[in-house]
Amino acid sequence: MIFFEDVAVGAEVALGSFAFEAEDIKRFARLYDPQAFHLDEEAAKASHFGGLCASGWHTASVWMKLMIADAERAAAAARARGERPARLGPSPGFKDLKWLKPVFAGDMLTYASTVVDKRVSASRPGWGLVTTHNRAENAAGERVFEFVATVFWERSPG
Amino acid sequence: MIFFEDVAVGAEVALGSFAFEAEDIKRFARLYDPQAFHLDEEAAKASHFGGLCASGWHTASVWMKLMIADAERAAAAARARGERPARLGPSPGFKDLKWLKPVFAGDMLTYASTVVDKRVSASRPGWGLVTTHNRAENAAGERVFEFVATVFWERSPG
Numbered sequence: 001m002i003f004f005e006d007v008a009v010g011a012e013v014a015l016g017s018f019a020f021e022a023e024d025i026k027r028f029a030r031l032y033d034p035q036a037f038h039l040d041e042e043a044a045k046a047s048h049f050g051g052l053c054a055s056g057w058h059t060a061s062v063w064m065k066l067m068i069a070d071a072e073r074a075a076a077a078a079r080a081r082g083e084r085p086a087r088l089g090p091s092p093g094f095k096d097l098k099w100l101k102p103v104f105a106g107d108m109l110t111y112a113s114t115v116v117d118k119r120v121s122a123s124r125p126g127w128g129l130v131t132t133h134n135r136a137e138n139a140a141g142e143r144v145f146e147f148v149a150t151v152f153w154e155r156s157p158g
Numbered sequence: 159m160i161f162f163e164d165v166a167v168g169a170e171v172a173l174g175s176f177a178f179e180a181e182d183i184k185r186f187a188r189l190y191d192p193q194a195f196h197l198d199e200e201a202a203k204a205s206h207f208g209g210l211c212a213s214g215w216h217t218a219s220v221w222m223k224l225m226i227a228d229a230e231r232a233a234a235a236a237r238a239r240g241e242r243p244a245r246l247g248p249s250p251g252f253k254d255l256k257w258l259k260p261v262f263a264g265d266m267l268t269y270a271s272t273v274v275d276k277r278v279s280a281s282r283p284g285w286g287l288v289t290t291h292n293r294a295e296n297a298a299g300e301r302v303f304e305f306v307a308t309v310f311w312e313r314s315p316g
Binding site: 033056099 | 186191192193207213220226248252253254256
């Protein structure tokens with residue numbers, strides 16, 4: 001993790017890809033979103049989606065999984081350089097979350113994040129706020145999911 | 159489920175409560191948000207949260223779980239009256255999601271939803287759009303989570 005001072009507005013991070021397998025889709029749905037088109041292939045075919053597809057909250061949760069994996073890679077790289085990685089703070093909130101197209105069983109989504117704004121926090125000394133635009137595309141290049149996140153980001157101790 | 163025409167702006171629905179147990183918090187975190195304060199009690203005590211707490215996406219996913227359970231209860235009640243329940247359509251998106259306070263292991267959250275707007279869909283004949291303000295409070299009555307949702311809602315066939 002780099003510190004707030006090193007975050008560049010406009011920087012884009014490729015967060016990696018995730019394949020939404022039918023069993024994963026159903027497992028998430030049984031726990032958190034038990035609608036027929038997330039649970040059962042046949043019922044999904046008869047629905048307005050036309051096939052088994054992931055809960056929107058599943059698509060969002062996978063973004064978090066990939067974001068944390070990316071942060072851990074960056075922290076490991078910082079440690080390898082002999083530097084202390086920056087701490088990532090909590091998020092005051094997210095905006096404009098859109099599920100643009102269904103994510104079907106077997107779909108591979110590729111997630112990315114672009115820094116769109118940064119500012120020093122007025123309320124928390126030692127921290128900044130970084131705003132990112134986050135999105136996922138399917139293998140056809142169609143954007144299926146997006147939202148705008150703001151997170152606290154540690155300022156350089158220097 | 160009632161039809162779009164019967165949805166009243168200002169109506170509030172109690173969605174019920176959910177207890178965030180430590181094992182549930184860790185299970186969700188291992189899959190989607192593997193940060194130390196969601197995975198391990200001791201590491202969480204040393205973090206800025208001060209204790210094991212739920213992933214924000216877990217808090218959101220439980221809202222979905224309770225919303226679906228409420229919709230199923232309403233659909234069963236409609237069928238018991240000899241009526242066809244309205245279909246609930248997909249969501250074009252959510253806005254202004256805020257995680258206001260940590261949700262700690264053992265916390266019981268109570269979720270509620272208030273209709274704040276409704277309008278006929280210009281793009282989908284037979285459907286309206288209903289906007290709700292959704293929130294969760296802990297046992298101390300503190301709001302910990304909120305967001306604004308818009309969903310497609312079936313119009314009355316009559």
